[in-house]
Amino acid sequence: MTKPAPDVDRDQVLDWVERVSMYLAQDGVPPIAGRVLGWLMICDPPEQSAGQIAEAIGASRASLTTNLRMLTTMGFVGRHTRPGERTVYHRIVEGASEKVIRRQIAGIASFCDITADGLALLGPDSARAARIREAHQAFEWMAKAFENAPPITPGTQE
Incomplete structure (x- = not known):
């Protein structure tokens, strides 16, 4: 530091x-x-x-x-x-920022699973599922953007 x-x-x-x-x-x-x-x-x-x-x-x-x-x-x-x-x-804690961010990224991917289940429950094209679809698209985009993110510094990747 x-x-x-x-x-x-x-x-x-x-x-x-x-x-x-x-x-x-x-x-x-x-x-x-x-x-x-x-x-x-x-x-x-x-x-x-x-x-x-x-x-x-x-x-x-x-x-x-x-x-x-x-x-x-x-x-x-x-x-x-x-x-x-x-x-x-x-x-x-040393390396805390990267660990916390990576945990948040994993949470984004987990929420994509939840929104996918909501779309399956209501039907992906139904009007009722519009809010879920919007959230799913945004979180899916974020998950893909971070999917292959390299570590910030060598040796800190979990």
Whole structure:
């Protein structure tokens, strides 16, 4: 992970973190989770305690705990301890972005199976199936577009 330049203004860093949060919010990611992810992408050191994260992004510990759990479940954030310490540190999981994206792509293909079943149930050309047909065409197009996508970096493909 590249460290921010030492002379980067803290307000500029937090503005960038907020941009990450607002981008992810477009897809339903809660703002606190987006801020946590943005902070863990740019912070130094790359491992941070819940207290450090809460202080940096201005979140309550309760909200932070919920959002860290969600990001951990999604596969973006890992938890680590250090020998002799009770503090849990959080950091971005190496290769997490590609793994999460590939899991989403697999989900697109799975939804194509569901829409295909819906078309078979109603008849592929029936008026009643128009909404299913539209979704099926869009998801099928996306699945085909990503079907043979190469790995982002060698050695991270599952």
